[in-house]
Amino acid sequence: MKDSAPVGIDALAFAGPAGFVDLAELARARDTDPAKFTKGLGQHRMAIAGPCEDTVTMAVEAGAEALRTFAVDPDEIGTLIVGTETGVDHSKPVAVYAHELLGLSERCRTFETKHACYGAMAGLTASMDWIASGRARGRKALVIASDIASYGLGTPGEPTQGAGAVAMVVSDQPRLLEIRPSSIGDYTRQVMDFWRPLYSKHALADGHYSIECYLDALSGARMDAVGDRGDLLQQLSACLYHVPFVKMAFKAHQRELEMELGRTIRRSEAQEWAQLTESYEHLCAPWLKLNAEIGNIYTGSLFLSLIDLLRQAGKQLAGRDISLFSYGSGCGATYCLGQIGTEVGAWQTVIDPSESLASRRRLSIPEYEALVRAAEKADRTERLNPADFGLSGGLYYTGTRNDRRHYERG
Ligand code: HMG
Numbered sequence: 001m002k003d004s005a006p007v008g009i010d011a012l013a014f015a016g017p018a019g020f021v022d023l024a025e026l027a028r029a030r031d032t033d034p035a036k037f038t039k040g041l042g043q044h045r046m047a048i049a050g051p052c053e054d055t056v057t058m059a060v061e062a063g064a065e066a067l068r069t070f071a072v073d074p075d076e077i078g079t080l081i082v083g084t085e086t087g088v089d090h091s092k093p094v095a096v097y098a099h100e101l102l103g104l105s106e107r108c109r110t111f112e113t114k115h116a117c118y119g120a121m122a123g124l125t126a127s128m129d130w131i132a133s134g135r136a137r138g139r140k141a142l143v144i145a146s147d148i149a150s151y152g153l154g155t156p157g158e159p160t161q162g163a164g165a166v167a168m169v170v171s172d173q174p175r176l177l178e179i180r181p182s183s184i185g186d187y188t189r190q191v192m193d194f195w196r197p198l199y200s201k202h203a204l205a206d207g208h209y210s211i212e213c214y215l216d217a218l219s220g221a222r223m224d225a226v227g228d229r230g231d232l233l234q235q236l237s238a239c240l241y242h243v244p245f246v247k248m249a250f251k252a253h254q255r256e257l258e259m260e261l262g263r264t265i266r267r268s269e270a271q272e273w274a275q276l277t278e279s280y281e282h283l284c285a286p287w288l289k290l291n292a293e294i295g296n297i298y299t300g301s302l303f304l305s306l307i308d309l310l311r312q313a314g315k316q317l318a319g320r321d322i323s324l325f326s327y328g329s330g331c332g333a334t335y336c337l338g339q340i341g342t343e344v345g346a347w348q349t350v351i352d353p354s355e356s357l358a359s360r361r362r363l364s365i366p367e368y369e370a371l372v373r374a375a376e377k378a379d380r381t382e383r384l385n386p387a388d389f390g391l392s393g394g395l396y397y398t399g400t401r402n403d404r405r406h407y408e409r410g
Helices: 023-029 034-040 055-069 094-101 119-132 207-226 246-261 270-283 285-294 298-313 354-358 365-380
Strands: 008-015 019-022 045-048 077-083 109-113 140-149 162-171 177-179 185-188 238-241 321-328 332-340 395-401 404-409
Touching (some): 008 055, 008 298, 023 034, 023 045, 023 365, 045 285, 055 077, 055 140, 055 395, 077 094, 077 119, 094 109, 094 404, 109 119, 119 140, 119 162, 119 298, 119 321, 119 332, 185 207, 207 246, 207 332, 238 246, 270 285, 285 298, 285 354, 298 321, 365 395
Parallel strands (some): 045 162, 077 109
Antiparallel strands (some): 008 177, 019 045, 140 162, 395 404
16 A cells, blocks of 8 residues: 655654663672673663652653754644653643643643553554644644653562653654554554553563563564565664563564564574574664663653664664564554655764763662652652752652642753
């Protein structure tokens, strides 16, 4: 099928918290071999949000950065969608806080999407449909993925935490990535692999089962997108996946190659294993550096990998095709193909978050544990002073007074 008009991602930016934990240090504190976290899971650091950093503050920082660096006038935004599974209210969407704090026009449709890590892909495809339907009338959409992944101290999920937001402007003149609507395939199945009951701040996971569910969803969504094509990987310059931890991308890529070859790849079969590792090193591994430094940011993880690809190789891969796979536990998934913009090289430097990542503060394990405990109580704390947590120069949550959340620049 032919796509009528181009639509896709026109601007991208990342924002995250000021602190991080080193995973080798966490492993030692948990009496675990550090190689389990760094090699077994592929993670080196995880971003940790303190009590003054929440889904709203990160969404606004990322959104403002995307609008500023790509010179998008806030008045051009006609739809704002925040994909999150860690919102700040059962009723009021993060998006409407962000709408005010970003200074967007009142002529704007604003809502929050939730389906575990799939919320931002749901927002991206919904905003593409809004544009393709003609309802946008030349305006753009702002889709922001913002989350704090938290599993509880000492749980198996603990080393797969993280926090951060990725903002994307979606338009019919996408400078960064055109997504082909006819290439989009979807998958849904009710599974209990990962969830967060209303009474819990931390997610619950059937960890090993969740990996199986993810891989089944990849098979299903890819089949819906491109059928049983056995030659797709050869046509692609990169394969991007939802990245709860870096090793998951390897497992996902193995599943894709197995689908193409029509058989299971075993480590004991040296030739096929070498084909898999070579394909992974070429198509996936280079774009997982930010994920390894930041951790699982749930809805934004896939798009963080896209930022990584564009910041490193935008110019070199301009005009090339890539695949994207988004998975949300529970579960829902989408697989699609996109083409990198031909002028993307011009934006390579501005979307690179390395400088802000380099200024993050390394938290000792006792500091991290104290911060997590303070964050657990933050919703019920009247007054929070960002300076008490070493924070300045950003937008912060400063407490809930009279049942109302307060945000201030400090
Ligand atoms: P675990 O049971 O503690 O770890 O939890 P493990 O024993 O499975 O070990 C992990 C890997 O490290 C294995 O590699 C080990 O062999 C290796 P694999 O066999 O898988 O290739 N290993 C070592 N390697 C080197 N040196 C060593 C060593 N020891 C072991 N000494 C698990 C792991 C991922 C289950 C856990 O962290 C967890 O529950 N995480 C949360 C759930 C999750 O991330 N699921 C991923 C799929 S679901 C998803 O992506 C959705 C999600 O993002 C949520 C949403 O949608 O909102 C989670």
